[in-house]
Amino acid sequence: MTLLNFQTVDLAPAAQDFLGEVLQGLSQPVKTLAPKYFYDDHGMELFEKICELPEYYVTRTELSIMDELSSLALPASNQLAVIELGGASSFKFRRLQRSLSDIGMYIPVDICRQALFQEAQKLARDCPDLKVMALCADYQQLESFPWETYTAGFTPVVYFPGSTIGNLTPSEAKSLLTMLRRIVGPNGYILLGCDLVKPLSALIPAYDDAQGVTAEFNLNLLRRINRELGANFDLAQFRHEIRYNTAENKIEMHLVSLASQTVHLAGTTLQFAKGESIHTEDSRKFTRRSIENLAAESGFCIDQWWTDSRDYFAITLLGSVTSANILSMRANQSADLSHPFLRRADQSPTSSAARG
Numbered sequence: 001m002t003l004l005n006f007q008t009v010d011l012a013p014a015a016q017d018f019l020g021e022v023l024q025g026l027s028q029p030v031k032t033l034a035p036k037y038f039y040d041d042h043g044m045e046l047f048e049k050i051c052e053l054p055e056y057y058v059t060r061t062e063l064s065i066m067d068e069l070s071s072l073a074l075p076a077s078n079q080l081a082v083i084e085l086g087g088a089s090s091f092k093f094r095r096l097q098r099s100l101s102d103i104g105m106y107i108p109v110d111i112c113r114q115a116l117f118q119e120a121q122k123l124a125r126d127c128p129d130l131k132v133m134a135l136c137a138d139y140q141q142l143e144s145f146p147w148e149t150y151t152a153g154f155t156p157v158v159y160f161p162g163s164t165i166g167n168l169t170p171s172e173a174k175s176l177l178t179m180l181r182r183i184v185g186p187n188g189y190i191l192l193g194c195d196l197v198k199p200l201s202a203l204i205p206a207y208d209d210a211q212g213v214t215a216e217f218n219l220n221l222l223r224r225i226n227r228e229l230g231a232n233f234d235l236a237q238f239r240h241e242i243r244y245n246t247a248e249n250k251i252e253m254h255l256v257s258l259a260s261q262t263v264h265l266a267g268t269t270l271q272f273a274k275g276e277s278i279h280t281e282d283s284r285k286f287t288r289r290s291i292e293n294l295a296a297e298s299g300f301c302i303d304q305w306w307t308d309s310r311d312y313f314a315i316t317l318l319g320s321v322t323s324a325n326i327l328s329m330r331a332n333q334s335a336d337l338s339h340p341f342l343r344r345a346d347q348s349p350t351s352s353a354a355r356g
């Protein structure tokens with residue numbers, strides 16, 4: 001059956017140079033591996049498990065805040081085109097549909113082609129009135145994409161959940177938001193999920209759970225390198241380790257060598273000292289101030305800010321810094337209505353008007 005409301009665009013990111021990047025990262029004085037390689041099939045399964053762990057408050061808290069966004073008012077004339085970054089799984093978008101009823105178009109973007117296309121097609125089937133365009137691309141390819149062809153007549157809203165922004169370096173995050181500002185234009189928005197600074201007693205277990213799923217997820221990167229690149233990492237000789245970097249407010253994930261050892265990879269011999277680590281990922285934690293600064297550096301300001309009762313996670317609506325919203329900001333200094341289009345959930349005890 002052909003679905004009239006469904007299409008795909010495959011920008012098929014050029015085959016990534018997995019071997020080149022691994023060799024490069026492992027030959028640095030401080031060894032690193034790129035986190036984008038976590039997500040092979042097993043990695044994706046493990047990540048889904050992480051999201052359900054009792055210690056991993058992130059997904060649960062984000063979803064609970066989304067349920068609070070129940071009465072977002074909508075622009076009268078324009079429907080929204082929601083562009084979701086990392087949209088291979090549509091369950092968060094389905095939640096968002098409950099609060100943003102006037103979505104006319106959905107554009108999930110991901111590099112996991114198969115999952116992306118399958119999920120998007122299911123969604124198109126379930127929502128016949130929604131136009132769905134699944135875009136297989138990586139973030140760098142978004143800049144030159146002909147957005148007007150697809151989003152003309154809609155108000156674009158980029159949805160970037162999961163605090164994935166925290167897995168980027170500050171300069172990557174700034175470039176991404178600056179690019180998104182160009183994509184959505186002066187009338188568009190970013191709906192951003194960001195994990196907040198909190199006590200280490202909550203933070204550490206979220207990345208080092210009792211069942212060892214996160215450890216398995218981290219170690220799976222070495223398993224993948226063995227399988228796809230023919231290396232001989234002995235997984236029993238590496239340990240998952242979490243460190244909190246207080247200066248930068250970030251969780252660091254490492255794989256620490258338990259012994260002095262050598263590993264062979266594509267004709268190269270890699271040396272590991274006992275206790276030496278491979279730094280695999282950062283997960284930055286934000287404050288309202290740090291998000292405000294990041295937004296300002298990229299041409300946005302915080303229009304709305306919603307958080308949970310513990311202040312663990314925030315969902316924020318970023319709008320362009322334009323003279324119009326500077327005026328509305330002044331006019332609405334103490335009012336609930338902080339944006340001409342979007343109104344916060346009036347009944348929600350946990351939401352707060354950004355400009356109040």
Ligand code: TRP
Pocket residue numbers: 050058162163164165166167206207214217281282283284
């Ligand atoms: N962005 C989320 C976070 O930083 C999800 C995530 C990415 C994650 N990589 C992870 C969670 C590794 C646990 C382990 O929390």
